[in-house]
Amino acid sequence: MNFRNKFSNFMYGRYGIDQLSRFILGVTFVLCILSFFTKGAVNSVLSLFIFASIVLLYFRMFSRNIYKRAAENEKYLRIISKIKFNKNFSKEAREQRKYYKFFKCPGCGQKIRIPKGHGKIEIRCPKCNNKFIRRS
Ligand SMILES: [Zn+2]
Structure with a gap:
């Protein structure tokens, strides 16, 4: 039996x-890199994490x-998803802020x-019908 067969037998x-x-x-790789640049207690903690993640990986x-x-x-x-x-x-929210301005109704706090780019306009709250003027 060659090594490849032995290995696939083992992994079966x-x-x-x-x-x-x-x-x-x-993550382990990143921790390894970080551990090169750290000393003392931080390095010990990193080493512990590296050890733990390697054990976890093998497990x-x-x-x-x-x-x-x-x-x-x-x-x-x-x-992740x-x-x-x-x-x-x-x-999407960033895109929206490009084209829209968001106001809070002074009456009920509803976001509008x-x-x-329409200058000063009167805004009517769709929730409580409160009217207020803002610059758009
Ligand atoms: Zn309102």
Whole structure:
């Protein structure tokens, strides 16, 4: 039996590497770089984290509890997609601020969006019908 066969035999029924493992690997790599530039207590803490993440990586890779590991990965992917969604959302908000001005109704606090560049205009609150004048 050559090494390749031995290795695939060993890995049979084990979890292997997924997106979460790659993420941990990336974090470990960053921590390693940081640890080069730190000294004393900070360096000790970093080393501890590096050690812990390497243990975690090996543990997940060789784990036979594939169902549980896949669930962890699923959780990680869900968090990532949420972060990506928030990024898009804030980008949209920035775009909106380019073309709109946002006011708060002095009566009820309702947020009102007005297109920019119309000078002084009277705004009517859609919620409480309170009228107020603002520069758009
Ligand atoms: Zn109002």
